[in-house]
Amino acid sequence: MNIKKYLSVLLSALFVLTSCIYPAYAHTTSQASQLLSDPDANPDLNSLGGEKTGWSISESCHSNGYYSSYWIYEPLPIGDTYEKILPEMQKKIGAAAGKWRSTMGFQFERLYTTPPNGMIYALTNQSAPWAAMFTPNYINPAGHITSWRIDLNYRFTITEVTVAHEFGHVLGLRDLYASNNNNKLMYYSETRTATNPTKHEYYAAKTITGIGHQTHTWTGGYQYLGAIGGVCYHTTKCKDCNGPSVMHKVRCTYNANHVCKHCGGRPTA
Numbered sequence: 425m426n427i428k429k430y431l432s433v434l435l436s437a438l439f440v441l442t443s444c445i446y447p448a449y450a451h452t453t454s455q456a457s458q459l460l461s462d463p464d465a466n467p468d469l470n471s472l473g474g475e476k477t478g479w480s481i482s483e484s485c486h487s488n489g490y491y492s493s494y495w496i497y498e499p500l501p502i503g504d505t506y507e508k509i510l511p512e513m514q515k516k517i518g519a520a521a522g523k524w525r526s527t528m529g530f531q532f533e534r535l536y537t538t539p540p541n542g543m544i545y546a547l548t549n550q551s552a553p554w555a556a557m558f559t560p561n562y563i564n565p566a567g568h569i570t571s572w573r574i575d576l577n578y579r580f581t582i583t584e585v586t587v588a589h590e591f592g593h594v595l596g597l598r599d600l601y602a603s604n605n606n607n608k609l610m611y612y613s614e615t616r617t618a619t620n621p622t623k624h625e626y627y628a629a630k631t632i633t634g635i636g637h638q639t640h641t642w643t644g645g646y647q648y649l650g651a652i653g654g655v656c657y658h659t660t661k662c663k664d665c666n667g668p669s670v671m672h673k674v675r676c677t678y679n680a681n682h683v684c685k686h687c688g689g690r691p692t693a
């Protein structure tokens with residue numbers, strides 16, 4: 425439709441504007457010079473951290489700065505497959521935004537007229553296994569999401585935690601799948617027990633959006649990383665975000681009981 429084309433031109437104009445307004449908050453260097461990727465993380469996704477770290481951030485898909493705006497989609501009166509997002513759900517979306525604003529200062533702002541960065545849709549899809557889904561519509565060459573959408577599936581109960589999880593993806597946090605991470609907001613399943621971003625997750629979100637925590641404070645403690653090419657490694661971690669240090673990545677050294685003297689890890693079989 426023509427109106428869509430018109431809208432997308434308007435949208436792109438706004439995104440260019442947005443990136444010009446907040447240059448001071450853009451992160452200029454890759455965090456890969458400071459933070460490691462866990463051996464279990466998918467290297468194709470340019471992610472740092474991982475299941476062992478308790479958060480995973482994507483350098484190729486994240487928000488730049490402290491702000492993203494959204495519209496709540498208003499379905500057409502007839503013939504629209506999307507559902508109306510009623511005030512009760514709108515309140516949950518607002519509460520989800522509040523979880524990020526209060527913990528790290530990131531603002532998700534609901535707009536009514538000005539073209540937004542993101543759109544939120546609701547639908548009932550009885551065959552889809554997901555309760556909510558985040559999709560980046562456009563990522564610029566710097567890895568910054570300039571257009572996104574979140575779909576809520578009314579087949580399931582959508583809570584403010586569900587929405588806060590999806591907003592986490594807008595920031596640049598990735599899903600966690602290991603069962604010991606079910607206490608994190610970014611645990612992939614609705615069985616997660618976290619109701620807010622955990623401390624480490626909000627530090628990680630600050631890091632990836634470039635709005636703070638660009639340098640880390642390494643502790644003396646050792647964190648087992650895992651085996652890379654059959655060799656076990658450990659490193660130190662940041663006291664704030666729990667991120668593993670690039671600088672301190674060291675091979676494990678074993679005692680007579682075949683336990684690493686530093687991290688307690690064992691050689692792989």
Ligand SMILES: [Zn+2]
Binds near residue numbers: 451567
């Ligand atoms: Zn960036």
Ligand SMILES: [Zn+2]
Binds near residue numbers: 589590593598610612
């Ligand atoms: Zn997710």
Ligand SMILES: [Zn+2]
Binds near residue numbers: 639641664665
């Ligand atoms: Zn840190």
Ligand SMILES: [Zn+2]
Binds near residue numbers: 646689
């Ligand atoms: Zn070790």
